[in-house]
């Protein structure tokens with residue numbers, strides 16, 4: 238078994254609990270390891286208006302808060318090399 242990026246694992250699983258309302262949830266396709274997760278998170282955070290972005294690798298879900306457009310977030314994910322399920 239090997240990760241697609243060969244990156245050593247970054248543990249980023251310790252967040253828990255409910256996300257407060259108002260977040261934009263995206264279903265991300267193509268992530269296979271924590272490196273992918275971090276790339277998606279970074280891409281989302283680079284979108285203007287995003288306050289915070291949180292990617293859950295297990296659920297393949299990104300939760301974004303802020304005033305960003307969903308379409309801008311989708312574009313950022315796609316530019317990072319992943320895709321968003323409709």
Ligand SMILES: [Cu+2]
Pocket residue numbers: 240241242268269270271272273274
């Ligand atoms: Cu990866």
